[in-house]
Amino acid sequence: MNRLEGKVAIVTGGAGGIGAATARRLAREGAKVLVADIAHEAAEAVAAAIGDAAHGYAFDAADNDSVEAMVEFAAQHFGRLDILHNNAAYVGADLARDSKVTDIPYDLWDKTMAINLRAYFVGCRFAIPHMARTGGGSIINTASGSAFLGDLARVAYGTSKGAVVSLTRYVATQHAAEGIRCNAIAPGLIMTPAFANSGQTNLEPFMKQILSPRVGTPDDVAAAVAYLASDEAGYITGTVLHVDGGLSAHQPYVADFEAMLAGG
Numbered sequence: 001m002n003r004l005e006g007k008v009a010i011v012t013g014g015a016g017g018i019g020a021a022t023a024r025r026l027a028r029e030g031a032k033v034l035v036a037d038i039a040h041e042a043a044e045a046v047a048a049a050i051g052d053a054a055h056g057y058a059f060d061a062a063d064n065d066s067v068e069a070m071v072e073f074a075a076q077h078f079g080r081l082d083i084l085h086n087n088a089a090y091v092g093a094d095l096a097r098d099s100k101v102t103d104i105p106y107d108l109w110d111k112t113m114a115i116n117l118r119a120y121f122v123g124c125r126f127a128i129p130h131m132a133r134t135g136g137g138s139i140i141n142t143a144s145g146s147a148f149l150g151d152l153a154r155v156a157y158g159t160s161k162g163a164v165v166s167l168t169r170y171v172a173t174q175h176a177a178e179g180i181r182c183n184a185i186a187p188g189l190i191m192t193p194a195f196a197n198s199g200q201t202n203l204e205p206f207m208k209q210i211l212s213p214r215v216g217t218p219d220d221v222a223a224a225v226a227y228l229a230s231d232e233a234g235y236i237t238g239t240v241l242h243v244d245g246g247l248s249a250h251q252p253y254v255a256d257f258e259a260m261l262a263g264g
């Protein structure tokens with residue numbers, strides 16, 4: 001499919017996992033792609049493997065000027081800007097310190113909000129004028145199932161993702177007249193290389209709740225982003241597409257209840 005021929009995209013967090021798969025998918029569909037990440041060498045490697053259609057770029061999502069410079073670079077380097085996939089997030093080892101409201105350090109709260117949320121807003125702020133100049137564009141923000149449900153830990157991560165959904169609706173509402181669509185993706189459990197290497201090998205608690213008989217892959221998310229980026233999704237804006245194998249589609253106690261009825 002060549003649904004994105006002639007279009008220019010930025011993928012943040014493009015060095016690995018979902019972002020790398022999305023960069024590859026958008027390029028395969030004809031887009032030119034800026035693979036942007038704080039992990040510069042990995043971003044370069046993803047771009048090099050894609051070839052001429054991609055360019056690796058180092059930026060720090062925690063720094064407003066760096067986000068602005070990234071957007072301006074993409075528009076200048078490729079001559080226009082049609083697609084912004086805000087996807088970078090603070091999901092490394094520090095996630096373990098992202099605990100409860102009463103425990104989480106202020107600096108971690110602030111850093112999480114800066115990378116997971118403020119950078120998405122700043123990216124939109126500077127991408128929108130470029131998109132408006134050429135008649136429109138598509139912004140796809142990576143939220144999470146954590147945006148919609150509480151958790152015993154990760155209060156900053158979940159709150160930042162909830163706000164990403166709100167930001168998505170505000171951008172969609174305020175810029176529809178300029179031809180700009182803005183949607184969010186809410187991945188459930190996605191088996192990225194980072195997750196596969198995390199030592200978390202027992203998927204049983206997840207598979208009890210995921211309706212699909214398999215776990216999600218970065219390519220599942222990439223396909224959804226490519227669709228929302230394309231003109232095929234031209235009448236879709238301000239919405240959230242759950243890419244979660246049905247995880248969010250049902251009452252979470254059903255699996256346990258059925259096991260109980262079956263005498264398990």
Ligand SMILES: NC(=O)c1ccc[n+]([C@@H]2O[C@H](COP(=O)([O-])OP(=O)(O)OC[C@H]3O[C@@H](n4cnc5c(N)ncnc54)[C@H](O)[C@@H]3O)[C@@H](O)[C@H]2O)c1
Nearest residue numbers: 013015016017018038060061087088089142144187189190
């Ligand atoms: N994998 C899942 O199961 C899952 C589930 C729900 C949501 N998500 C979301 O999907 C997105 C991608 O996550 P992933 O699972 O591919 O993990 P990942 O760690 O592979 O991707 C995150 C990327 O963000 C980059 N990044 C971190 N801090 C940055 C900064 N300050 N500036 C620029 N880049 C920075 C990292 O270098 C990394 O490449 C994230 O928004 C994450 O919250 C993932």
